[in-house]
Amino acid sequence: MENQETILFEGELDPTFFDEVAALPEGAHLRSCIQCGTCGGTCPVSPMLPHTPRKLFAMIRAGMKDAVLSSPTPWVCSSCYECTVKCPAEIKITELMYALKRRAIREGVRCEDSDADRFLRQFTRIVAKNGRSHELSLLMRYMMFKHPIQMLKQTGLGLRMMGKGRMPLFSHKVRDKESYSRMVEKALELGAQEGGVQ
Amino acid sequence: MRYLYYPGCSQQATGRTYEESLRAVAPELGIELSEMDDWNCCGTTTVMAVNKVLALSLAGRNLALAERAGAKELVTGCPSCALSLSKAHQALTDGSAVGAKVKEALAAGGFEYKGTVKVRHLLDVIVNQVGLEALKGKVRAPLAGLKVAPYYGCQVLRPYPQGDDSERPQNLEKLIQALGGEVADFALKTSCCGGTLVATRAKVGNSMSSQVIASIEKSGAKAIVTPCSLCQTTLEAVQRHSKKLLGHKVRIPVLTITQLIGLALGQDRKALALQRLLAPKACVKELEMRPGAGA
Ligand code: SF4
Ligand code: SF4
Numbered sequence: 001m002e003n004q005e006t007i008l009f010e011g012e013l014d015p016t017f018f019d020e021v022a023a024l025p026e027g028a029h030l031r032s033c034i035q036c037g038t039c040g041g042t043c044p045v046s047p048m049l050p051h052t053p054r055k056l057f058a059m060i061r062a063g064m065k066d067a068v069l070s071s072p073t074p075w076v077c078s079s080c081y082e083c084t085v086k087c088p089a090e091i092k093i094t095e096l097m098y099a100l101k102r103r104a105i106r107e108g109v110r111c112e113d114s115d116a117d118r119f120l121r122q123f124t125r126i127v128a129k130n131g132r133s134h135e136l137s138l139l140m141r142y143m144m145f146k147h148p149i150q151m152l153k154q155t156g157l158g159l160r161m162m163g164k165g166r167m168p169l170f171s172h173k174v175r176d177k178e179s180y181s182r183m184v185e186k187a188l189e190l191g192a193q194e195g196g197v198q
Numbered sequence: 199m200r201y202l203y204y205p206g207c208s209q210q211a212t213g214r215t216y217e218e219s220l221r222a223v224a225p226e227l228g229i230e231l232s233e234m235d236d237w238n239c240c241g242t243t244t245v246m247a248v249n250k251v252l253a254l255s256l257a258g259r260n261l262a263l264a265e266r267a268g269a270k271e272l273v274t275g276c277p278s279c280a281l282s283l284s285k286a287h288q289a290l291t292d293g294s295a296v297g298a299k300v301k302e303a304l305a306a307g308g309f310e311y312k313g314t315v316k317v318r319h320l321l322d323v324i325v326n327q328v329g330l331e332a333l334k335g336k337v338r339a340p341l342a343g344l345k346v347a348p349y350y351g352c353q354v355l356r357p358y359p360q361g362d363d364s365e366r367p368q369n370l371e372k373l374i375q376a377l378g379g380e381v382a383d384f385a386l387k388t389s390c391c392g393g394t395l396v397a398t399r400a401k402v403g404n405s406m407s408s409q410v411i412a413s414i415e416k417s418g419a420k421a422i423v424t425p426c427s428l429c430q431t432t433l434e435a436v437q438r439h440s441k442k443l444l445g446h447k448v449r450i451p452v453l454t455i456t457q458l459i460g461l462a463l464g465q466d467r468k469a470l471a472l473q474r475l476l477a478p479k480a481c482v483k484e485l486e487m488r489p490g491a492g493a
Contacts, residue, residue: 044406045392076399078392078406079352079394080352080356081356094357101248114398116398119398120244127238127241132239133242134207134211160476164474166213176236179307181307182308183304184252186303187306193299
Protein backbone atom coordinates (compact mmCIF):
# COMPACT_ATOMS: atom_id res chain seq x y z
CA MET A 1 0.00 0.00 0.00
CA GLU A 2 1.30 3.40 -0.88
CA ASN A 3 1.86 5.58 2.11
CA GLN A 4 0.65 9.11 1.60
CA GLU A 5 1.91 11.70 3.99
CA THR A 6 0.67 15.23 4.07
CA ILE A 7 3.14 17.82 5.15
CA LEU A 8 1.68 20.41 7.46
CA PHE A 9 3.20 23.79 7.88
CA GLU A 10 3.28 25.45 11.24
CA GLY A 11 1.00 28.21 10.03
CA GLU A 12 -1.77 25.66 9.44
CA LEU A 13 -1.71 24.51 13.03
CA ASP A 14 -3.86 25.95 15.74
CA PRO A 15 -1.60 26.50 18.74
CA THR A 16 -4.53 27.02 21.14
CA PHE A 17 -6.42 23.84 20.22
CA PHE A 18 -4.60 21.55 22.62
CA ASP A 19 -5.12 23.91 25.54
CA GLU A 20 -8.79 24.26 24.68
CA VAL A 21 -9.39 20.54 24.58
CA ALA A 22 -7.32 19.92 27.69
CA ALA A 23 -9.37 22.55 29.54
CA LEU A 24 -12.64 20.65 28.98
CA PRO A 25 -13.86 18.42 31.80
CA GLU A 26 -13.40 15.55 29.33
CA GLY A 27 -9.85 16.69 28.66
CA ALA A 28 -8.68 16.11 32.23
CA HIS A 29 -5.41 14.14 32.21
CA LEU A 30 -5.01 14.60 28.44
CA ARG A 31 -1.68 16.23 29.19
CA SER A 32 -0.58 12.98 30.79
CA CYS A 33 -1.06 10.91 27.64
CA ILE A 34 2.15 8.94 27.27
CA GLN A 35 1.33 7.76 23.75
CA CYS A 36 1.51 4.16 24.92
CA GLY A 37 -1.05 2.98 22.37
CA THR A 38 -3.08 0.92 24.82
CA CYS A 39 -6.24 2.66 23.62
CA GLY A 40 -5.64 1.83 19.97
CA GLY A 41 -4.73 -1.72 20.92
CA THR A 42 -8.05 -2.28 22.65
CA CYS A 43 -10.23 -0.22 20.32
CA PRO A 44 -12.35 -2.48 18.12
CA VAL A 45 -12.98 0.13 15.43
CA SER A 46 -9.64 1.86 15.00
CA PRO A 47 -8.02 -0.92 12.93
CA MET A 48 -10.56 0.07 10.30
CA LEU A 49 -9.83 3.79 10.57
CA PRO A 50 -6.99 6.15 9.74
CA HIS A 51 -6.58 7.40 13.31
CA THR A 52 -6.42 5.42 16.53
CA PRO A 53 -7.35 7.36 19.67
CA ARG A 54 -3.61 7.62 20.43
CA LYS A 55 -2.90 9.15 17.07
CA LEU A 56 -5.82 11.52 17.43
CA PHE A 57 -4.46 12.73 20.77
CA ALA A 58 -1.02 13.28 19.24
CA MET A 59 -2.73 15.34 16.55
CA ILE A 60 -4.57 17.36 19.19
CA ARG A 61 -1.28 18.02 20.95
CA ALA A 62 0.24 19.15 17.67
CA GLY A 63 -2.65 21.56 17.10
CA MET A 64 -4.00 19.83 14.00
CA LYS A 65 -7.48 21.11 14.68
CA ASP A 66 -9.04 20.69 11.23
CA ALA A 67 -7.71 17.19 10.79
CA VAL A 68 -8.93 16.19 14.26
CA LEU A 69 -12.41 17.63 13.86
CA SER A 70 -12.86 16.01 10.46
CA SER A 71 -11.44 12.65 11.54
CA PRO A 72 -13.89 9.73 11.31
CA THR A 73 -12.64 8.22 14.57
CA PRO A 74 -15.00 10.01 17.01
CA TRP A 75 -17.95 9.31 14.69
CA VAL A 76 -17.17 5.64 14.41
CA CYS A 77 -16.42 5.25 18.11
CA SER A 78 -19.00 2.74 19.31
CA SER A 79 -18.90 3.89 22.97
CA CYS A 80 -17.59 0.52 24.11
CA TYR A 81 -15.41 2.10 26.84
CA GLU A 82 -12.58 -0.43 26.31
CA CYS A 83 -10.07 2.39 26.02
CA THR A 84 -11.42 4.34 28.97
CA VAL A 85 -11.08 1.50 31.45
CA LYS A 86 -7.60 0.57 30.20
CA CYS A 87 -5.88 3.94 29.74
CA PRO A 88 -3.00 4.09 32.27
CA ALA A 89 -3.28 7.88 32.36
CA GLU A 90 -6.98 7.67 33.26
CA ILE A 91 -8.00 9.78 30.32
CA LYS A 92 -11.73 9.63 29.77
CA ILE A 93 -11.28 8.76 26.13
CA THR A 94 -14.87 7.86 25.30
CA GLU A 95 -16.13 11.11 26.83
CA LEU A 96 -13.48 12.98 24.90
CA MET A 97 -14.80 11.41 21.69
CA TYR A 98 -18.24 12.81 22.54
CA ALA A 99 -16.73 16.23 23.19
CA LEU A 100 -14.96 16.14 19.81
CA LYS A 101 -18.21 15.22 18.07
CA ARG A 102 -20.01 18.11 19.75
CA ARG A 103 -17.23 20.47 18.82
CA ALA A 104 -17.24 19.33 15.19
CA ILE A 105 -21.02 19.74 14.95
CA ARG A 106 -20.86 23.18 16.51
CA GLU A 107 -18.12 24.32 14.15
CA GLY A 108 -19.93 22.81 11.19
CA VAL A 109 -16.94 20.61 10.33
CA ARG A 110 -18.09 17.48 8.54
CA CYS A 111 -16.20 14.27 8.35
CA GLU A 112 -16.04 13.57 4.68
CA ASP A 113 -16.83 9.88 4.84
CA SER A 114 -19.38 9.83 7.64
CA ASP A 115 -22.69 11.53 8.10
CA ALA A 116 -23.28 10.03 11.52
CA ASP A 117 -23.85 13.59 12.73
CA ARG A 118 -27.12 13.66 10.77
CA PHE A 119 -28.23 10.45 12.43
CA LEU A 120 -27.33 11.64 15.93
CA ARG A 121 -29.08 14.98 15.46
CA GLN A 122 -32.16 13.37 14.02
CA PHE A 123 -32.37 11.04 17.03
CA THR A 124 -31.92 13.98 19.37
CA ARG A 125 -34.67 15.94 17.64
CA ILE A 126 -37.14 13.08 17.97
CA VAL A 127 -36.38 12.60 21.66
CA ALA A 128 -36.42 16.34 22.38
CA LYS A 129 -39.87 16.53 20.83
CA ASN A 130 -41.56 13.36 22.02
CA GLY A 131 -39.58 12.22 25.02
CA ARG A 132 -39.12 8.76 23.57
CA SER A 133 -37.08 7.49 20.68
CA HIS A 134 -38.67 5.81 17.70
CA GLU A 135 -36.50 3.59 15.56
CA LEU A 136 -38.69 3.53 12.50
CA SER A 137 -39.05 7.26 11.99
CA LEU A 138 -35.37 7.74 12.81
CA LEU A 139 -34.22 5.24 10.20
CA MET A 140 -36.65 6.55 7.64
CA ARG A 141 -35.57 10.13 8.09
CA TYR A 142 -31.90 9.29 8.14
CA MET A 143 -31.84 6.94 5.19
CA MET A 144 -34.61 7.91 2.83
CA PHE A 145 -32.80 10.61 0.90
CA LYS A 146 -29.13 10.08 1.52
CA HIS A 147 -28.88 6.30 1.74
CA PRO A 148 -31.61 4.84 -0.44
CA ILE A 149 -29.50 1.85 -1.44
CA GLN A 150 -28.58 0.99 2.12
CA MET A 151 -32.21 1.50 3.07
CA LEU A 152 -33.27 -1.08 0.51
CA LYS A 153 -30.66 -3.46 1.85
CA GLN A 154 -31.99 -2.98 5.35
CA THR A 155 -35.62 -3.15 4.34
CA GLY A 156 -35.60 -6.94 4.61
CA LEU A 157 -34.48 -6.74 8.20
CA GLY A 158 -36.88 -3.88 8.92
CA LEU A 159 -39.86 -5.80 7.55
CA ARG A 160 -38.83 -8.92 9.42
CA MET A 161 -38.61 -6.93 12.65
CA MET A 162 -42.02 -5.44 11.91
CA GLY A 163 -43.45 -8.89 11.30
CA LYS A 164 -42.09 -9.92 14.67
CA GLY A 165 -43.74 -6.93 16.31
CA ARG A 166 -40.37 -5.39 17.11
CA MET A 167 -40.59 -2.26 14.97
CA PRO A 168 -43.73 -0.41 16.06
CA LEU A 169 -45.24 2.06 13.61
CA PHE A 170 -46.17 4.60 16.21
CA SER A 171 -44.12 6.11 18.95
CA HIS A 172 -44.92 6.69 22.57
CA LYS A 173 -44.71 10.19 23.92
CA VAL A 174 -44.27 11.56 27.41
CA ARG A 175 -47.54 12.53 29.03
CA ASP A 176 -46.47 15.62 30.95
CA LYS A 177 -45.37 17.30 27.76
CA GLU A 178 -45.42 20.81 29.13
CA SER A 179 -42.90 20.43 31.91
CA TYR A 180 -40.82 18.07 29.76
CA SER A 181 -40.54 20.69 27.03
CA ARG A 182 -39.60 23.37 29.50
CA MET A 183 -36.77 21.20 30.75
CA VAL A 184 -35.61 20.35 27.24
CA GLU A 185 -35.63 23.97 26.15
CA LYS A 186 -33.55 25.02 29.13
CA ALA A 187 -31.16 22.11 28.66
CA LEU A 188 -30.65 22.96 25.00
CA GLU A 189 -29.93 26.55 25.90
CA LEU A 190 -27.47 25.67 28.67
CA GLY A 191 -25.96 22.93 26.57
CA ALA A 192 -25.25 25.39 23.80
CA GLN A 193 -23.00 27.27 26.24
CA GLU A 194 -21.19 23.99 26.81
CA GLY A 195 -20.59 23.61 23.11
CA GLY A 196 -23.63 21.55 22.23
CA VAL A 197 -26.13 22.21 19.50
CA GLN A 198 -29.68 21.30 18.83
CA MET B 199 -38.70 -7.73 46.42
CA ARG B 200 -40.30 -4.63 44.97
CA TYR B 201 -38.49 -2.49 42.47
CA LEU B 202 -39.23 0.58 40.47
CA TYR B 203 -38.65 -0.41 36.84
CA TYR B 204 -37.29 1.71 34.02
CA PRO B 205 -37.93 -0.07 30.71
CA GLY B 206 -36.20 2.25 28.25
CA CYS B 207 -37.33 2.76 24.67
CA SER B 208 -35.75 -0.22 22.95
CA GLN B 209 -37.10 -2.63 25.55
CA GLN B 210 -40.56 -1.92 24.22
CA ALA B 211 -39.63 -2.03 20.53
CA THR B 212 -36.72 -3.97 19.03
CA GLY B 213 -36.03 -5.43 22.47
CA ARG B 214 -39.58 -6.56 23.14
CA THR B 215 -38.48 -10.15 23.61
CA TYR B 216 -36.56 -8.95 26.65
CA GLU B 217 -39.36 -7.03 28.33
CA GLU B 218 -42.03 -9.65 27.66
CA SER B 219 -39.91 -12.48 29.02
CA LEU B 220 -38.98 -10.33 32.00
CA ARG B 221 -42.64 -9.86 32.83
CA ALA B 222 -43.05 -13.64 32.63
CA VAL B 223 -40.14 -14.64 34.87
CA ALA B 224 -40.11 -11.79 37.40
CA PRO B 225 -43.03 -13.02 39.56
CA GLU B 226 -41.49 -16.49 39.74
CA LEU B 227 -38.27 -14.99 41.00
CA GLY B 228 -40.13 -13.02 43.61
CA ILE B 229 -39.43 -9.75 41.84
CA GLU B 230 -42.27 -7.29 41.75
CA LEU B 231 -41.70 -4.59 39.18
CA SER B 232 -43.70 -1.42 38.99
CA GLU B 233 -43.05 0.57 35.85
CA MET B 234 -42.03 4.15 36.43
CA ASP B 235 -44.76 6.58 35.52
CA ASP B 236 -44.19 8.82 32.51
CA TRP B 237 -40.53 7.94 31.99
CA ASN B 238 -38.61 9.35 29.04
CA CYS B 239 -35.71 8.26 26.84
CA CYS B 240 -32.40 8.08 28.76
CA GLY B 241 -30.63 9.91 25.91
CA THR B 242 -28.27 6.95 25.45
CA THR B 243 -24.93 7.43 23.72
CA THR B 244 -26.59 9.39 20.96
CA VAL B 245 -27.74 12.63 22.58
CA MET B 246 -24.40 12.86 24.41
CA ALA B 247 -22.74 13.44 21.05
CA VAL B 248 -25.02 16.38 20.33
CA ASN B 249 -25.76 18.17 23.58
CA LYS B 250 -24.28 17.13 26.91
CA VAL B 251 -26.60 19.07 29.18
CA LEU B 252 -29.63 17.72 27.34
CA ALA B 253 -28.32 14.15 27.53
CA LEU B 254 -27.77 14.37 31.28
CA SER B 255 -31.09 16.15 31.83
CA LEU B 256 -33.01 13.44 29.99
CA ALA B 257 -31.52 10.79 32.25
CA GLY B 258 -31.78 13.15 35.23
CA ARG B 259 -35.53 13.58 34.79
CA ASN B 260 -35.96 9.83 35.21
CA LEU B 261 -33.85 9.86 38.36
CA ALA B 262 -35.91 12.75 39.71
CA LEU B 263 -39.15 10.88 38.98
CA ALA B 264 -37.79 7.77 40.69
CA GLU B 265 -36.81 9.77 43.74
CA ARG B 266 -40.18 11.46 43.80
CA ALA B 267 -41.80 8.02 43.77
CA GLY B 268 -39.79 7.16 46.87
CA ALA B 269 -37.60 4.52 45.21
CA LYS B 270 -34.19 3.68 46.63
CA GLU B 271 -33.28 1.59 43.61
CA LEU B 272 -34.16 1.88 39.96
CA VAL B 273 -33.89 -1.30 37.91
CA THR B 274 -33.46 -1.56 34.17
CA GLY B 275 -32.70 -4.39 31.77
CA CYS B 276 -30.92 -2.16 29.28
CA PRO B 277 -27.18 -1.68 29.89
CA SER B 278 -27.13 1.53 27.89
CA CYS B 279 -29.93 2.99 30.01
CA ALA B 280 -28.13 1.88 33.17
CA LEU B 281 -25.03 3.66 31.92
CA SER B 282 -26.81 6.91 31.01
CA LEU B 283 -28.69 6.97 34.29
CA SER B 284 -25.50 6.27 36.28
CA LYS B 285 -23.66 8.99 34.42
CA ALA B 286 -26.40 11.50 35.20
CA HIS B 287 -26.41 10.42 38.85
CA GLN B 288 -22.68 11.10 38.95
CA ALA B 289 -22.95 14.51 37.28
CA LEU B 290 -25.77 15.50 39.63
CA THR B 291 -23.91 14.50 42.77
CA ASP B 292 -20.25 15.39 42.11
CA GLY B 293 -20.62 19.14 42.39
CA SER B 294 -19.40 19.68 38.82
CA ALA B 295 -20.17 22.73 36.71
CA VAL B 296 -22.10 20.67 34.19
CA GLY B 297 -24.09 19.13 37.04
CA ALA B 298 -25.18 22.62 38.09
CA LYS B 299 -26.48 23.27 34.58
CA VAL B 300 -28.33 19.99 34.53
CA LYS B 301 -29.93 20.90 37.87
CA GLU B 302 -31.02 24.19 36.40
CA ALA B 303 -32.59 22.50 33.38
CA LEU B 304 -34.37 20.00 35.63
CA ALA B 305 -35.66 22.84 37.79
CA ALA B 306 -37.11 24.54 34.71
CA GLY B 307 -39.35 21.49 34.32
CA GLY B 308 -40.15 21.39 38.04
CA PHE B 309 -37.79 18.48 38.80
CA GLU B 310 -35.19 18.04 41.46
CA TYR B 311 -32.77 15.22 42.11
CA LYS B 312 -31.09 14.94 45.50
CA GLY B 313 -29.08 11.87 44.61
CA THR B 314 -30.72 9.10 46.63
CA VAL B 315 -31.43 6.58 43.88
CA LYS B 316 -29.19 3.64 43.05
CA VAL B 317 -29.34 2.45 39.46
CA ARG B 318 -29.09 -1.30 39.04
CA HIS B 319 -29.04 -3.57 36.06
CA LEU B 320 -31.36 -6.53 36.09
CA LEU B 321 -28.53 -9.07 35.81
CA ASP B 322 -27.03 -7.72 39.02
CA VAL B 323 -30.41 -7.91 40.76
CA ILE B 324 -31.00 -11.49 39.66
CA VAL B 325 -27.55 -12.85 40.48
CA ASN B 326 -26.74 -10.83 43.58
CA GLN B 327 -30.13 -10.03 45.07
CA VAL B 328 -32.49 -12.85 44.16
CA GLY B 329 -29.44 -15.08 44.43
CA LEU B 330 -28.29 -18.24 42.70
CA GLU B 331 -29.58 -20.61 45.35
CA ALA B 332 -33.10 -19.21 45.12
CA LEU B 333 -32.85 -19.36 41.36
CA LYS B 334 -31.75 -23.02 41.41
CA GLY B 335 -34.75 -23.84 43.56
CA LYS B 336 -37.08 -22.61 40.84
CA VAL B 337 -35.58 -24.59 37.97
CA ARG B 338 -38.06 -27.16 36.65
CA ALA B 339 -36.56 -27.80 33.23
CA PRO B 340 -32.78 -27.63 33.70
CA LEU B 341 -30.70 -26.67 30.68
CA ALA B 342 -28.80 -29.96 31.00
CA GLY B 343 -26.42 -30.53 28.14
CA LEU B 344 -27.15 -27.14 26.60
CA LYS B 345 -23.97 -25.24 25.85
CA VAL B 346 -24.64 -21.53 26.23
CA ALA B 347 -22.29 -18.67 25.29
CA PRO B 348 -22.22 -15.89 27.93
CA TYR B 349 -22.02 -12.68 25.92
CA TYR B 350 -21.76 -9.51 28.02
CA GLY B 351 -21.08 -6.85 25.41
CA CYS B 352 -19.80 -3.51 26.68
CA GLN B 353 -21.99 -1.36 28.75
CA VAL B 354 -23.11 -3.72 31.48
CA LEU B 355 -19.44 -3.78 32.52
CA ARG B 356 -17.88 -0.55 31.36
CA PRO B 357 -17.43 2.04 32.66
CA TYR B 358 -19.80 1.25 35.55
CA PRO B 359 -19.59 -2.48 36.28
CA GLN B 360 -23.08 -3.62 37.28
CA GLY B 361 -22.46 -5.87 40.25
CA ASP B 362 -19.60 -7.73 38.58
CA ASP B 363 -15.86 -7.62 37.89
CA SER B 364 -15.38 -5.60 34.71
CA GLU B 365 -12.19 -7.45 33.77
CA ARG B 366 -13.32 -10.98 34.58
CA PRO B 367 -17.08 -10.94 34.78
CA GLN B 368 -18.83 -14.04 36.11
CA ASN B 369 -22.52 -13.18 36.47
CA LEU B 370 -23.61 -14.74 33.19
CA GLU B 371 -21.53 -17.86 33.77
CA LYS B 372 -23.04 -18.23 37.23
CA LEU B 373 -26.49 -17.75 35.79
CA ILE B 374 -26.03 -20.41 33.10
CA GLN B 375 -24.70 -22.88 35.66
CA ALA B 376 -27.48 -22.20 38.13
CA LEU B 377 -29.95 -23.02 35.37
CA GLY B 378 -28.20 -26.34 34.78
CA GLY B 379 -26.54 -25.35 31.51
CA GLU B 380 -22.99 -25.68 30.31
CA VAL B 381 -20.85 -22.59 29.82
CA ALA B 382 -19.24 -22.16 26.39
CA ASP B 383 -15.82 -20.57 26.52
CA PHE B 384 -14.92 -18.00 23.89
CA ALA B 385 -12.63 -15.02 23.55
CA LEU B 386 -14.88 -12.12 22.67
CA LYS B 387 -17.24 -12.25 25.68
CA THR B 388 -16.84 -8.61 26.56
CA SER B 389 -16.11 -7.22 23.11
CA CYS B 390 -18.39 -4.70 21.51
CA CYS B 391 -21.06 -6.03 19.12
CA GLY B 392 -20.92 -2.87 17.03
CA GLY B 393 -24.67 -2.41 17.35
CA THR B 394 -24.44 1.37 17.67
CA LEU B 395 -22.86 1.49 14.21
CA VAL B 396 -25.43 -0.52 12.30
CA ALA B 397 -27.13 2.52 10.78
CA THR B 398 -24.20 4.86 10.31
CA ARG B 399 -21.29 2.55 9.56
CA ALA B 400 -22.75 -0.80 8.65
CA LYS B 401 -19.50 -2.29 7.39
CA VAL B 402 -17.59 -1.69 10.61
CA GLY B 403 -20.58 -2.77 12.71
CA ASN B 404 -21.05 -5.98 10.73
CA SER B 405 -17.39 -6.80 10.92
CA MET B 406 -17.46 -6.47 14.72
CA SER B 407 -20.61 -8.50 15.22
CA SER B 408 -19.58 -11.24 12.79
CA GLN B 409 -16.29 -11.63 14.64
CA VAL B 410 -18.21 -12.14 17.86
CA ILE B 411 -20.41 -14.73 16.15
CA ALA B 412 -17.37 -16.53 14.70
CA SER B 413 -15.76 -16.71 18.12
CA ILE B 414 -18.96 -18.08 19.65
CA GLU B 415 -19.47 -20.61 16.87
CA LYS B 416 -16.01 -22.03 17.45
CA SER B 417 -16.91 -22.69 21.08
CA GLY B 418 -19.66 -25.07 20.01
CA ALA B 419 -22.39 -23.08 21.76
CA LYS B 420 -25.98 -23.95 20.88
CA ALA B 421 -27.37 -20.69 22.24
CA ILE B 422 -26.12 -17.24 23.16
CA VAL B 423 -27.30 -15.34 26.22
CA THR B 424 -26.92 -11.59 26.69
CA PRO B 425 -28.06 -8.95 29.20
CA CYS B 426 -28.46 -6.34 26.44
CA SER B 427 -31.29 -5.86 23.96
CA LEU B 428 -29.10 -4.06 21.44
CA CYS B 429 -26.57 -6.90 21.48
CA GLN B 430 -29.43 -9.36 21.18
CA THR B 431 -30.81 -7.72 18.05
CA THR B 432 -27.39 -7.11 16.51
CA LEU B 433 -26.13 -10.66 16.97
CA GLU B 434 -29.38 -12.03 15.61
CA ALA B 435 -29.44 -9.71 12.62
CA VAL B 436 -25.84 -10.24 11.55
CA GLN B 437 -26.36 -13.99 11.27
CA ARG B 438 -28.68 -13.31 8.35
CA HIS B 439 -25.55 -12.30 6.44
CA SER B 440 -23.26 -14.94 7.90
CA LYS B 441 -22.83 -16.68 4.56
CA LYS B 442 -21.42 -13.53 3.04
CA LEU B 443 -19.46 -12.37 6.09
CA LEU B 444 -18.13 -15.67 7.40
CA GLY B 445 -18.33 -17.90 4.36
CA HIS B 446 -20.95 -20.21 5.79
CA LYS B 447 -24.35 -20.05 7.41
CA VAL B 448 -24.51 -19.67 11.17
CA ARG B 449 -27.79 -19.98 13.03
CA ILE B 450 -27.41 -19.72 16.79
CA PRO B 451 -30.40 -18.34 18.68
CA VAL B 452 -29.62 -15.27 20.77
CA LEU B 453 -31.59 -15.09 24.00
CA THR B 454 -31.90 -12.42 26.63
CA ILE B 455 -31.14 -13.44 30.22
CA THR B 456 -34.84 -13.54 31.03
CA GLN B 457 -35.61 -15.85 28.10
CA LEU B 458 -32.91 -18.26 29.21
CA ILE B 459 -34.20 -18.23 32.77
CA GLY B 460 -37.75 -18.75 31.53
CA LEU B 461 -36.72 -21.81 29.53
CA ALA B 462 -35.24 -23.38 32.64
CA LEU B 463 -38.37 -22.49 34.60
CA GLY B 464 -40.33 -24.44 32.01
CA GLN B 465 -42.25 -21.47 30.66
CA ASP B 466 -43.71 -21.59 27.18
CA ARG B 467 -42.65 -19.87 23.98
CA LYS B 468 -45.43 -17.29 24.01
CA ALA B 469 -44.70 -16.16 27.54
CA LEU B 470 -41.02 -15.85 26.69
CA ALA B 471 -41.65 -14.16 23.34
CA LEU B 472 -39.57 -16.82 21.60
CA GLN B 473 -41.75 -16.38 18.51
CA ARG B 474 -40.32 -12.87 18.18
CA LEU B 475 -36.75 -14.09 17.72
CA LEU B 476 -35.27 -13.77 14.25
CA ALA B 477 -33.69 -17.23 14.39
CA PRO B 478 -35.38 -19.88 12.22
CA LYS B 479 -38.22 -21.70 13.93
CA ALA B 480 -36.36 -25.01 13.90
CA CYS B 481 -33.46 -23.63 15.99
CA VAL B 482 -35.82 -22.22 18.57
CA LYS B 483 -37.81 -25.43 18.62
CA GLU B 484 -34.62 -27.32 19.33
CA LEU B 485 -34.14 -25.24 22.45
CA GLU B 486 -37.67 -25.88 23.64
CA MET B 487 -37.58 -29.59 22.86
CA ARG B 488 -34.14 -30.23 24.31
CA PRO B 489 -33.84 -33.39 26.33
CA GLY B 490 -34.69 -32.69 29.92
CA ALA B 491 -37.02 -29.82 29.11
CA GLY B 492 -39.73 -32.04 30.54
CA ALA B 493 -42.56 -30.09 28.99
S1 SF4 C 1 -4.04 4.57 26.48
FE1 SF4 C 1 -4.13 6.63 27.41
S2 SF4 C 1 -2.00 7.19 27.74
FE2 SF4 C 1 -1.98 5.46 26.30
S3 SF4 C 1 -1.96 6.44 24.25
FE3 SF4 C 1 -4.09 6.04 24.79
S4 SF4 C 1 -4.81 7.96 25.72
FE4 SF4 C 1 -2.56 8.02 25.73
S1 SF4 D 1 -14.89 3.72 23.31
FE1 SF4 D 1 -14.59 4.33 21.17
S2 SF4 D 1 -12.45 4.93 21.04
FE2 SF4 D 1 -12.67 3.78 22.92
S3 SF4 D 1 -12.14 1.67 22.40
FE3 SF4 D 1 -14.36 1.86 22.16
S4 SF4 D 1 -14.71 2.40 20.03
FE4 SF4 D 1 -12.52 2.78 20.45
